[in-house]
Amino acid sequence: MSASEHEDIRRIELFSQMADDNFKSLMRGAYVQNFPAQIELITEGEPSDFLHIVISGSVDLFSAWNGRDTSMATVRPISTFILAATIKDAPYLMSARTLEKSRIALIPSQDVRAIFDIDSNFARTIVTELAQCYRSAIKAQKDLKLRTSLERLANYLLRHQRHAGGGAAFELDFEKRRLASVLGMTPENLSRAFKGLQPYGVIVRGTRITINNQADLEHFAKPNPLIDNFST
Amino acid sequence: MSASEHEDIRRIELFSQMADDNFKSLMRGAYVQNFPAQIELITEGEPSDFLHIVISGSVDLFSAWNGRDTSMATVRPISTFILAATIKDAPYLMSARTLEKSRIALIPSQDVRAIFDIDSNFARTIVTELAQCYRSAIKAQKDLKLRTSLERLANYLLRHQRHAGGGAAFELDFEKRRLASVLGMTPENLSRAFKGLQPYGVIVRGTRITINNQADLEHFAKPNPLIDNFST
């Protein structure tokens, strides 16, 4: 792992507050690997041997049951995944695969747990992180249970627009088939949902979205910070 | 609060590992109140001033958006709720109401955060608890995204049967309308879903459920520990 990568990881919220020695100790046991696209990094049900950190590229967290599967989240640099399983020493609940060529750091779970026990600042940050993860999961559950797929798409677009800087036009950051899966619908249904948002001024050309009537779309979507604001 | 209540709370996983002084200090700031049924204890969006502990009775966590609402979970004695909001000092994501006459302990959130900072055993348990909560939320999300309502009901029955001791006959522990909401469907649809499970040997008489053909139902439900096992 390069020194600049160390720096990058150190700057992640999760590792920013811990003692220097402990961080170094964590990094000593860690190793970094480059993976091509579409590689399954972990499989749900397996023991959680490593905490993963995406350094570059992107990773899809997904889950399967009875022949169906669904995308749960996308992890982008620089952030960790599978923290809860690592901490609990419990099996992964989701599988992970690279979406593109990616560089991933792996920290042995037992090291994370050991440092957790001796570094209270680290423990503090882990708590904050887990609380955040939990709240995001609750928001996702509310999104699924309280909204139709059309409403979920509308709110997704507004969130993503904001994330992309707030302009009327922006690019989707992943394939539509995966967006459909993330939103809990089929690709066909997503296609029709985009059509269904045309009356509210949404224009789609490939991955480029233009929101022509912000007020109309917001009136339909009724975004709510208790569902759509990922930072609180 | 009575001495025996102190004992009961002390025995909760969350408080079992902390230093005695710190526990006493937490309890000093706490107070206990009796509430009648159907009282809204907290409202989503409000600041999280207290960590709540259900001592007796039961509490429904629910959420509303755009005129709809949905039950997210039921809290039964003795356990806490709204831990993540307390820790993050963030607004509640869910509202809570008593389902019956209930006795609730309230611990000021700032006290919890203060003790958290000085008691590493307490911090350790909070992390475990939050990781658990997060994983439960992920399981709920998988349940919603990967299964039809009939499958969710079938798996719910199997989980509940297990929880009730494993016998072929058992009682539902809450009203059907709320079960419907928890499972993400309408009461009408739940009624029909019960009918739809008849071919698999499920018999419903009021709140009493009998599973006549365990193997058949399990074959249909395909329960999976990564969705249905709440303890890992």
Place this chain on the structure above:
DNA sequence: GCCTAGCATTGACTTTTATCAATTTATAGG
């Protein structure tokens, strides 16, 4: 620049789920 594989879209249709209205059944007070 062309070809090809995979993604996206569209149409026709089915299944699943929700909604509305009408009964029936259960339940808690008086």
Place this chain on the structure above:
DNA sequence: CCTATAAATTGATAAAAGTCAATGCTAGGC
């Protein structure tokens, strides 16, 4: 024990979402 009230069920219908099949589009490999 009766009655008022809410819950549960049922039927009819509508809306939402999924499936299947065909076609259009597009980006990467040669």
